[in-house]
Amino acid sequence: MRAAQYWGNRDVRIQDIPEPEIKPGHVKIRPAFVGICGSDLTEYTSGPNYIRTTPHPITNEVPPITLGHEFSGTVTEVSSPSFAVGQKVVVFPTIYDKSCTACKSGAINMCASGGFIGLSGWGGGLSEAIVVPTDNVLALPEDIPLDIGALVEPLAVAWHAVNMVDLKPQSKVLVIGGGPIGIAVMLVLKARGAALVVVSSRKAGDVLKAFGADELVDSGGDVVGAVKEITKGSGADFVFDCAGYEKSLKDACQSVAVKGTVVTVAVYSKPILFQPNDLLFREAYLTACLGCVQQDFRDVINAIASGAIKPKEMITRNIELEQLVGEGLHRLLNNTEQDIKILVKI
Ligand SMILES: [Zn+2]
CATH class of the missing domain: 3.90.180.10 (Medium-chain alcohol dehydrogenases, catalytic domain)
Known part of the structure; x- marks a missing residue:
C-alpha cells in the first residue's frame, strides 16, 4: 500500500x-x-x-x-x-x-x-x-x-484548552494567534457561548470574523491598549496564547483581567523572557494545556452534530x-x- x-x-x-x-x-x-x-x-x-x-x-x-x-x-x-x-x-x-x-x-x-x-x-x-x-x-x-x-482532532485540542477556564456567558476572551488552533479555539468559544471574542492576529479580518471573532487587533501593534479599550478597561477574563512568542505571552499577561486566567496552548519554540509581575498586579493565573482526551473528542463530535460548531x-x-x-x-x-x-x- x-x-x-x-x-x-x-x-x-x-x-x-x-x-x-x-x-x-x-x-x-x-x-x-x-x-x-x-x-x-x-x-x-x-x-x-x-x-x-x-x-x-x-x-x-x-x-x-x-x-x-x-x-x-x-x-x-x-x-x-x-x-x-x-x-x-x-x-x-x-x-x-x-x-x-x-x-x-x-x-x-x-x-x-x-x-x-x-x-x-x-x-x-x-x-x-x-x-x-x-x-x-x-x-x-x-x-x-x-x-x-x-x-475533530484540532477542535478537540481547542475544546480541551477551553476546559481549562470557567467560561461564563458574560466572559470576555482574547485569543492570540490566527492559525488553525487559534481558529479552532474561536469556534469552540463561540459554540460554548463566550460573550466577546477578541482576536489578535496578522490575518485578514474578514477571514477571522467568519470564524466568530467579534473584534480584531493587529498582533504586531499595541494589543494591550486595544484590549483595554474594547473591554472598557477591565481586560480579558481569559486569554488563550495560540501563538507562542515572547510578545504573545507578554500581551496575554498584560491584557488579562484581575483574577483572570492566561492559558498557553502553543508550544514555544524557544525560551523567552517572562515578567511574573504582570500577573502579580492582577492576581491572575497562568496555566498550560496539552493535547486532549477521548471526552474532548466526544464533546466536539456532539457539537458538530448539533450544529454548534461549523x-x-x-x-x-x-x-x-x-x-x-x-x-x-x-x-x-x-x-x-x-x-x-x-x-x-x-
Ligand atoms: Zn501513562
Whole structure:
C-alpha cells in the first residue's frame, strides 16, 4: 500500500510499504481525509524533535514513521463487535501506557511514555490502511462528512484548552494567534457561548470574523491598549496564547483581567523572557494545556452534530497523497497566511 513516511529532516517519502493486518482488540481502517498539522511541519523543517530516533517506549518503533494524526476513515475489518465494517470513524491518536501516575489519574494526555499515532508508530493516517487499538477509535455520526471528521482532532485540542477556564456567558476572551488552533479555539468559544471574542492576529479580518471573532487587533501593534479599550478597561477574563512568542505571552499577561486566567496552548519554540509581575498586579493565573482526551473528542463530535460548531471553512485545500510534500508541506511553509487546513484525501 502507499504511505507517507518520515525518514528524517526534510525527508518525507511517499512509498510502498506492507499493509498491516488486523489483530485482536484492534480495528482496521481505510483513512479518508488527513489534516496536515503544525507539528508535522515542525518535524519536517527542524525535526526529528517529537519523533524519537531511539525506540519509542510503547511502540518500539524508530523512523521511518508513517505520518498523519488528524484523520477520519472507514472501518474495513474488525476483531470485535464494537465497530461495524463500513462505519465512519475518527482516530483519537494519543498513545498512552495506562500504567503511569498520569494515566491512572485520567490525564492520559500527559502519559510519561506518551506518543501519537502518526508520529510515534502504529502507522499513520497518511496511508491506505491502518490498524489501531479499539480504544483509539470513535464513531463518527453518519451525517457528519468524512472531511469534517478530519477536523475533530484540532477542535478537540481547542475544546480541551477551553476546559481549562470557567467560561461564563458574560466572559470576555482574547485569543492570540490566527492559525488553525487559534481558529479552532474561536469556534469552540463561540459554540460554548463566550460573550466577546477578541482576536489578535496578522490575518485578514474578514477571514477571522467568519470564524466568530467579534473584534480584531493587529498582533504586531499595541494589543494591550486595544484590549483595554474594547473591554472598557477591565481586560480579558481569559486569554488563550495560540501563538507562542515572547510578545504573545507578554500581551496575554498584560491584557488579562484581575483574577483572570492566561492559558498557553502553543508550544514555544524557544525560551523567552517572562515578567511574573504582570500577573502579580492582577492576581491572575497562568496555566498550560496539552493535547486532549477521548471526552474532548466526544464533546466536539456532539457539537458538530448539533450544529454548534461549523468548521467547514477551516478546510482551504484538498490534495492527493502523492502531492503531500510539494502541495502540502511546502505550500504551508511558504503561504502561512493563505491556508488554514490542508486535507490529504486518501
Ligand atoms: Zn501513562
